[in-house]
Amino acid sequence: DTAVSxxxxxxxTQMGNDKSIKCEQNLGHDTMYxxxxxxxxxxxxxxxxxxxxxxxxxxxxxxxxxxxxxxAHLNLHINSLExxxxxxxxxxxxxxxxxxxxxxxxxxxxxxV
Amino acid sequence: AQSVTQLGSHVxxxxxxxxxxxxNYSSSVPPYLFWYVQYPNQGLQLLxxxxxxxxxxxxxxxxxxxxxxxxxxxxxxxxxxxMSDAAEYFxxxxxxxxxxxxxxxxxxxxxxxx
Numbered sequence: 362d363t364a365v366s367x368x369x370x371x372x373x374t375q376m377g378n379d380k381s382i383k384c385e386q387n388l389g390h391d392t393m394y395x396x397x398x399x400x401x402x403x404x405x406x407x408x409x410x411x412x413x414x415x416x417x418x419x420x421x422x423x424x425x426x427x428x429x430x431x432x433a434h435l436n437l438h439i440n441s442l443e444x445x446x447x448x449x450x451x452x453x454x455x456x457x458x459x460x461x462x463x464x465x466x467x468x469x470x471x472x473x474v
Numbered sequence: 475a476q477s478v479t480q481l482g483s484h485v486x487x488x489x490x491x492x493x494x495x496x497x498n499y500s501s502s503v504p505p506y507l508f509w510y511v512q513y514p515n516q517g518l519q520l521l522x523x524x525x526x527x528x529x530x531x532x533x534x535x536x537x538x539x540x541x542x543x544x545x546x547x548x549x550x551x552x553x554x555x556x557m558s559d560a561a562e563y564f565x566x567x568x569x570x571x572x573x574x575x576x577x578x579x580x581x582x583x584x585x586x587x588x
Contacts, residue, residue: 365517392574402512402562404578417575451517455574462508462568463576465517 364388367452367466374442375474382437382469384452392416393435394463395427396451404451410435411457442473476501476569480579488587493537493552495582497565500546506568507548508576509539513561521563524548535559560586 365386374380386393394417395407409417413429424440435452449470453463481496499505506525510518522533529541539550548565565579 394575402581402583404518404564404581406575406577409575453518453576455576457574462510462520462523465510465519467517468515 364464365452365454365466367450367469369469370467371470371472373472373474376442376444378442379438379440380442380471381439382450382452382471384435384437384466386433386452386454386464388454388464390454390464391432391457392455393429393432394453394455395435395437396453396465398449398451398468400448408435408437439471442471444473447471447473476505476567476577478565478567478577478579480563480565480582482582483580484583484585486585486587487555489557490554493550493555493559493584495550495563495565495584497539497548497550497579498546499548499565499567501567501569507539507541508566508568509533509537509548509550510564510566510578511561512564512581518564521550555584555586557586557588560584 367384392411394409398404407421408427410429426438429435449468451468452466455463477500479498508523509521512518522531524541532538537552562581564581566576568576
Protein backbone atom coordinates (compact mmCIF):
# COMPACT_ATOMS: atom_id res chain seq x y z
CA ASP A 362 0.00 0.00 0.00
CA THR A 363 1.30 3.43 -0.93
CA ALA A 364 1.72 5.57 2.18
CA VAL A 365 1.58 9.00 0.51
CA SER A 366 0.15 9.09 -2.99
CA UNK A 367 -0.05 12.02 -5.39
CA UNK A 368 -1.89 12.39 -8.64
CA UNK A 369 -1.07 13.05 -11.35
CA UNK A 370 2.58 12.07 -11.60
CA UNK A 371 3.11 14.24 -14.66
CA UNK A 372 1.24 17.37 -15.65
CA UNK A 373 1.90 19.44 -18.78
CA THR A 374 -0.21 22.53 -19.24
CA GLN A 375 -0.24 25.93 -20.89
CA MET A 376 0.41 29.26 -19.24
CA GLY A 377 -2.66 30.80 -17.74
CA ASN A 378 -4.42 27.53 -17.02
CA ASP A 379 -5.63 26.39 -13.62
CA LYS A 380 -4.64 22.96 -12.35
CA SER A 381 -4.87 20.83 -9.22
CA ILE A 382 -2.66 18.18 -7.67
CA LYS A 383 -4.15 15.73 -5.23
CA CYS A 384 -2.49 14.07 -2.26
CA GLU A 385 -3.66 11.38 0.11
CA GLN A 386 -1.91 9.66 3.02
CA ASN A 387 -2.99 6.47 4.75
CA LEU A 388 -0.54 6.70 7.64
CA GLY A 389 -2.92 8.36 10.07
CA HIS A 390 -0.65 11.39 10.33
CA ASP A 391 -1.97 14.71 11.55
CA THR A 392 0.33 16.96 9.52
CA MET A 393 0.68 17.26 5.76
CA TYR A 394 2.93 19.43 3.63
CA UNK A 395 3.58 20.63 0.12
CA UNK A 396 7.16 21.11 -1.04
CA UNK A 397 8.44 22.52 -4.33
CA UNK A 398 11.64 21.14 -5.86
CA UNK A 399 13.14 23.34 -8.53
CA UNK A 400 15.39 22.38 -11.43
CA UNK A 401 18.45 22.60 -9.19
CA UNK A 402 16.90 20.05 -6.82
CA UNK A 403 16.37 22.63 -4.10
CA UNK A 404 13.45 21.65 -1.84
CA UNK A 405 11.39 24.41 -0.30
CA UNK A 406 8.38 24.04 1.93
CA UNK A 407 5.26 25.79 0.68
CA UNK A 408 2.50 24.88 3.12
CA UNK A 409 1.84 22.81 6.19
CA UNK A 410 -1.53 21.69 7.50
CA UNK A 411 -2.30 20.14 10.86
CA UNK A 412 -5.67 18.47 11.25
CA UNK A 413 -7.04 20.38 8.26
CA UNK A 414 -5.80 23.71 9.60
CA UNK A 415 -3.17 25.79 7.81
CA UNK A 416 -0.19 26.32 10.11
CA UNK A 417 2.66 27.23 7.78
CA UNK A 418 2.46 29.38 4.65
CA UNK A 419 5.87 30.20 3.29
CA UNK A 420 5.57 33.33 1.18
CA UNK A 421 3.88 31.54 -1.66
CA UNK A 422 1.99 33.53 -4.32
CA UNK A 423 -1.72 33.53 -3.64
CA UNK A 424 -2.23 31.78 -6.97
CA UNK A 425 -1.40 28.67 -4.95
CA UNK A 426 -4.24 27.55 -2.72
CA UNK A 427 -4.04 24.40 -0.63
CA UNK A 428 -7.19 22.68 0.48
CA UNK A 429 -7.54 19.99 3.13
CA UNK A 430 -10.99 18.37 3.16
CA UNK A 431 -9.87 16.00 5.92
CA UNK A 432 -6.61 15.19 7.63
CA ALA A 433 -5.79 12.43 5.14
CA HIS A 434 -5.96 14.71 2.10
CA LEU A 435 -4.15 17.86 1.08
CA ASN A 436 -4.74 19.14 -2.42
CA LEU A 437 -2.93 21.96 -4.19
CA HIS A 438 -4.72 24.20 -6.64
CA ILE A 439 -2.76 26.57 -8.82
CA ASN A 440 -4.41 29.42 -10.71
CA SER A 441 -3.06 31.27 -13.75
CA LEU A 442 -0.03 29.04 -14.16
CA GLU A 443 3.27 30.69 -15.07
CA UNK A 444 6.44 29.31 -16.64
CA UNK A 445 8.23 29.67 -13.32
CA UNK A 446 5.80 27.28 -11.69
CA UNK A 447 7.42 24.41 -13.56
CA UNK A 448 8.91 22.14 -10.90
CA UNK A 449 8.35 18.91 -9.06
CA UNK A 450 5.83 19.23 -6.25
CA UNK A 451 6.03 16.82 -3.35
CA UNK A 452 3.39 16.07 -0.81
CA UNK A 453 4.51 14.76 2.58
CA UNK A 454 3.03 13.83 5.92
CA UNK A 455 4.25 13.32 9.47
CA UNK A 456 2.86 12.85 12.96
CA UNK A 457 2.59 15.96 15.08
CA UNK A 458 5.28 14.66 17.41
CA UNK A 459 8.64 16.30 16.86
CA UNK A 460 11.63 14.32 15.71
CA UNK A 461 9.69 12.07 13.41
CA UNK A 462 10.52 12.12 9.77
CA UNK A 463 8.23 13.21 7.02
CA UNK A 464 7.06 10.62 4.52
CA UNK A 465 7.05 11.78 0.93
CA UNK A 466 4.96 11.05 -2.09
CA UNK A 467 6.54 10.28 -5.45
CA UNK A 468 6.13 13.83 -6.68
CA UNK A 469 4.22 15.56 -9.46
CA UNK A 470 6.31 16.95 -12.29
CA UNK A 471 4.56 20.08 -13.50
CA UNK A 472 5.64 21.57 -16.81
CA UNK A 473 4.14 24.86 -17.91
CA VAL A 474 4.57 25.64 -21.60
CA ALA B 475 16.87 30.66 12.54
CA GLN B 476 17.53 27.04 11.73
CA SER B 477 19.36 26.17 8.55
CA VAL B 478 21.32 23.40 6.88
CA THR B 479 24.41 23.67 4.72
CA GLN B 480 25.68 20.81 2.60
CA LEU B 481 29.26 21.18 1.49
CA GLY B 482 29.74 20.10 -2.09
CA SER B 483 26.94 19.92 -4.60
CA HIS B 484 28.65 16.96 -6.28
CA VAL B 485 30.78 14.18 -4.82
CA UNK B 486 32.38 11.46 -6.91
CA UNK B 487 33.85 8.25 -5.48
CA UNK B 488 35.02 4.95 -6.86
CA UNK B 489 33.10 1.79 -6.15
CA UNK B 490 34.34 0.36 -2.87
CA UNK B 491 35.69 3.68 -1.61
CA UNK B 492 34.55 5.60 1.46
CA UNK B 493 31.56 7.88 1.03
CA UNK B 494 31.57 11.13 3.02
CA UNK B 495 28.82 13.69 2.54
CA UNK B 496 29.09 16.79 4.69
CA UNK B 497 26.31 18.60 6.49
CA ASN B 498 26.44 21.47 8.95
CA TYR B 499 23.42 22.84 10.72
CA SER B 500 22.46 25.97 12.54
CA SER B 501 19.92 25.71 15.33
CA SER B 502 19.21 27.63 18.50
CA VAL B 503 17.67 24.57 20.11
CA PRO B 504 18.68 20.89 20.09
CA PRO B 505 17.89 19.83 16.57
CA TYR B 506 16.25 16.87 14.98
CA LEU B 507 18.42 15.96 11.99
CA PHE B 508 17.79 13.70 9.03
CA TRP B 509 19.41 12.37 5.91
CA TYR B 510 17.21 11.56 2.95
CA VAL B 511 18.07 9.97 -0.39
CA GLN B 512 16.37 10.69 -3.69
CA TYR B 513 16.80 8.37 -6.64
CA PRO B 514 16.02 9.73 -10.12
CA ASN B 515 12.34 10.51 -10.68
CA GLN B 516 11.40 9.33 -7.21
CA GLY B 517 10.39 10.84 -3.91
CA LEU B 518 12.58 11.16 -0.85
CA GLN B 519 13.39 8.19 1.33
CA LEU B 520 14.68 8.45 4.87
CA LEU B 521 18.20 7.09 5.40
CA UNK B 522 18.57 7.88 9.08
CA UNK B 523 17.70 10.39 11.77
CA UNK B 524 19.10 11.92 14.94
CA UNK B 525 16.68 12.70 17.74
CA UNK B 526 18.97 13.37 20.73
CA UNK B 527 19.62 9.74 21.60
CA UNK B 528 22.89 8.13 20.45
CA UNK B 529 25.18 10.51 18.59
CA UNK B 530 26.21 7.83 16.10
CA UNK B 531 23.18 6.91 14.09
CA UNK B 532 22.97 3.91 11.80
CA UNK B 533 20.63 3.88 8.85
CA UNK B 534 19.63 1.78 5.92
CA UNK B 535 21.93 0.53 3.15
CA UNK B 536 25.02 0.67 5.37
CA UNK B 537 24.96 4.43 5.92
CA UNK B 538 25.65 6.10 9.24
CA UNK B 539 26.01 9.64 10.53
CA UNK B 540 27.54 11.18 13.61
CA UNK B 541 26.05 14.15 15.41
CA UNK B 542 28.80 16.47 16.66
CA UNK B 543 27.40 19.34 18.65
CA UNK B 544 30.76 21.09 19.01
CA UNK B 545 31.16 21.19 15.24
CA UNK B 546 27.43 21.59 14.48
CA UNK B 547 27.86 18.78 11.98
CA UNK B 548 25.97 15.69 10.93
CA UNK B 549 28.11 14.12 8.21
CA UNK B 550 26.94 11.01 6.38
CA UNK B 551 29.34 8.15 5.74
CA UNK B 552 29.43 4.70 4.22
CA UNK B 553 32.58 2.57 4.34
CA UNK B 554 32.28 1.13 0.84
CA UNK B 555 30.36 2.73 -2.01
CA UNK B 556 28.19 0.66 -4.28
CA MET B 557 26.99 1.62 -7.74
CA SER B 558 23.43 1.63 -6.45
CA ASP B 559 24.31 4.44 -4.01
CA ALA B 560 24.41 6.96 -6.85
CA ALA B 561 21.65 9.42 -6.03
CA GLU B 562 20.90 12.84 -4.56
CA TYR B 563 21.33 13.12 -0.79
CA PHE B 564 19.66 15.71 1.38
CA UNK B 565 20.46 16.71 4.93
CA UNK B 566 17.53 18.21 6.80
CA UNK B 567 16.61 19.73 10.13
CA UNK B 568 13.16 19.64 11.67
CA UNK B 569 12.05 22.82 13.39
CA UNK B 570 8.98 23.80 15.34
CA UNK B 571 7.38 27.05 14.26
CA UNK B 572 3.74 26.65 15.11
CA UNK B 573 4.03 23.23 13.60
CA UNK B 574 6.96 21.05 12.67
CA UNK B 575 8.51 21.69 9.29
CA UNK B 576 11.54 20.11 7.68
CA UNK B 577 14.15 22.42 6.19
CA UNK B 578 16.41 20.85 3.60
CA UNK B 579 19.95 21.51 2.52
CA UNK B 580 20.64 22.10 -1.15
CA UNK B 581 21.50 18.46 -1.74
CA UNK B 582 24.65 16.58 -2.77
CA UNK B 583 24.72 14.47 -5.89
CA UNK B 584 26.78 11.32 -5.34
CA UNK B 585 28.42 9.73 -8.36
CA UNK B 586 29.94 6.25 -8.08
CA UNK B 587 32.55 5.22 -10.63
CA UNK B 588 33.14 1.62 -11.58
